[in-house]
Amino acid sequence: MDQIPVIQDYTPPLARDGKFHVRLTEGRFQNWRRLSSWPMIALFFGLVWVQFDGQPWLLFSFEHHRINLFGSALSWHDLPLLAGLMIAGASLLFFLAVAWGRVWCGFACPQSIWTWLFIRIEQFTEGRANVRARQEGQSLRATRLLRRIAKHALWILLASATALTFTGYFVPIREILADAIQLEMSPALWGWLLIMAALTYANAGLVREKICLHACPYSRFQGVMFDRDTRTVSYDASRGEPRAQRRNAGADSGDCVDCGLCVQVCPTGIDIRDGLQAACIDCAACIDACDDVMDRLKRPKGLIRFASQAQLAGQRSRLLRPLLAGYGTVLLVAIGAVAWGFSDTTALLVEIRRDRGTLFTQLNEHTVCNSYRIKVESFAKDQSLIALSVHGPGDFTLFGPATIDLAESNSTWLPYRVCGRDIEPSRTQLQFSFEGQGAGASEQTTFLTRAR
Numbered sequence: 118m119d120q121i122p123v124i125q126d127y128t129p130p131l132a133r134d135g136k137f138h139v140r141l142t143e144g145r146f147q148n149w150r151r152l153s154s155w156p157m158i159a160l161f162f163g164l165v166w167v168q169f170d171g172q173p174w175l176l177f178s179f180e181h182h183r184i185n186l187f188g189s190a191l192s193w194h195d196l197p198l199l200a201g202l203m204i205a206g207a208s209l210l211f212f213l214a215v216a217w218g219r220v221w222c223g224f225a226c227p228q229s230i231w232t233w234l235f236i237r238i239e240q241f242t243e244g245r246a247n248v249r250a251r252q253e254g255q256s257l258r259a260t261r262l263l264r265r266i267a268k269h270a271l272w273i274l275l276a277s278a279t280a281l282t283f284t285g286y287f288v289p290i291r292e293i294l295a296d297a298i299q300l301e302m303s304p305a306l307w308g309w310l311l312i313m314a315a316l317t318y319a320n321a322g323l324v325r326e327k328i329c330l331h332a333c334p335y336s337r338f339q340g341v342m343f344d345r346d347t348r349t350v351s352y353d354a355s356r357g358e359p360r361a362q363r364r365n366a367g368a369d370s371g372d373c374v375d376c377g378l379c380v381q382v383c384p385t386g387i388d389i390r391d392g393l394q395a396a397c398i399d400c401a402a403c404i405d406a407c408d409d410v411m412d413r414l415k416r417p418k419g420l421i422r423f424a425s426q427a428q429l430a431g432q433r434s435r436l437l438r439p440l441l442a443g444y445g446t447v448l449l450v451a452i453g454a455v456a457w458g459f460s461d462t463t464a465l466l467v468e469i470r471r472d473r474g475t476l477f478t479q480l481n482e483h484t485v486c487n488s489y490r491i492k493v494e495s496f497a498k499d500q501s502l503i504a505l506s507v508h509g510p511g512d513f514t515l516f517g518p519a520t521i522d523l524a525e526s527n528s529t530w531l532p533y534r535v536c537g538r539d540i541e542p543s544r545t546q547l548q549f550s551f552e553g554q555g556a557g558a559s560e561q562t563t564f565l566t567r568a569r
């Protein structure tokens with residue numbers, strides 16, 4: 118498909134002082150949006166509070182280099198799995214884009230969902246779009262001032278709750294709240310929360326569609342994913358043109374009565390009747406608005422509808438095509454790789470550090486000892502006892518707990534000493550072996566003696 122044009126020098130209706138006001142509409146696609154967005158909002162705000170065995174159900178802990186993923190724990194070493202998940206998500210996005218355009222943007226993208234929430238708050242506090250547009254630029258009277266203050270207060274509240282919840286996926290939210298109540302939260306965390314809240318407030322309240330138009334890379338590279346068979350929100354010009362307002366309509370007029378509603382409800386302020394544009398996020402608000410007009414005019418719905426270029430030209434749209442099959446294959450391979458990766462995650466993580474103070478201790482003519490600090494971290498459920506042993510080419514004895522108890526905490530550092538008798542080489546490779554219930558690990562380190 119040719120490059121999808123970007124409409125820039127365009128002033129939408131209901132615009133004053135450089136701001137334009139989006140008119141909210143109702144209809145079946147808005148209901149679909151509610152069905153997709155409300156569960157996502159509920160999951161976002163709810164999951165952060167869910168705990169499993171006293172641990173957050175979903176947590177990416179930078180502090181402990183640990184990921185709690187729906188009841189199982191992953192080590193930082195399993196991070197590539199998350200990269201795999203993101204590749205699978207991106208493939209799904211591309212697959213959807215080839216099949217149905219930017220439906221992700223219109224129905225599930227957090228930027229869109231939060232923008233709709235902020236617009237709803239704006240309508241709740243300051244009235245409908247036409248009222249807001251009319252009042253824009255007029256001096257603020259007491260009631261309007263109060264309404265505006267209420268709007269910004271609610272926006273700030275929602276932005277703050279969003280920032281707190283988002284941060285709660287990286288630092289346990291109960292810890293953040295407890296620290297905040299006891300005034301013990303670090304300045305870095307305060308700063309982070311403030312930045313996140315400010316970004317949410319600016320993105321969804323002030324900048325809105327400009328993110329979709331100018332910052333989102335998706336709008337730029339969608340041109341390479343669309344083809345003649347991609348179903349996207351389209352205006353059926355063959356049916357709508359020549360457009361004419363009802364009072365001017367003649368026998369040869371099309372179905373479009375030029376009411377402008379499809380433009381007033383568009384969150385990016387474009388006119389879909391100008392054709393496919395990079396700014397269109399496929400939210401289908403214009404479909405609902407136009408279907409409502411067609412209903413009232415007793416004309417068939419679907420003047421604006423999800424349709425491919427082929428369908429608009431009266432041809433059949435192909436379902437199976439190389440681009441779609443390609444992204445579908447990448448998606449299946451990515452899902453398979455991630456599923457395989459999850460079956461082989463790290464269950465036991467060990468780390469051995471040599472005591473930096475003394476290289477070795479000569480106990481007597483025959484015996485030399487080395488000291489180590491050993492970290493053991495378990496990522497498997499019901500794995501609390503880890504047996505430890507040491508092996509090497511010679512007579513070595515381990516001093517320290519032979520069994521490590523992780524019942525209290527799943528991670529611990531312990532001091533150990535290994536003594537070797539009559540060890541000749543100045544450097545000998547030692548192997549520490551760790552055995553838990555169904556999981557084991559081994560780690561090599563060096564045993565040092567005086568050169569002979």
Ligand code: SF4
Pocket residue numbers: 357372373374375376377378379380390406407410420421
């Ligand atoms: S809502 Fe429908 S009838 Fe009204 S201007 Fe848009 S396309 Fe034409």
Ligand code: SF4
Pocket residue numbers: 350379382383384385386387388389396397398399400401402403404
């Ligand atoms: S043109 Fe229609 S589908 Fe596209 S962004 Fe505007 S309202 Fe949404």
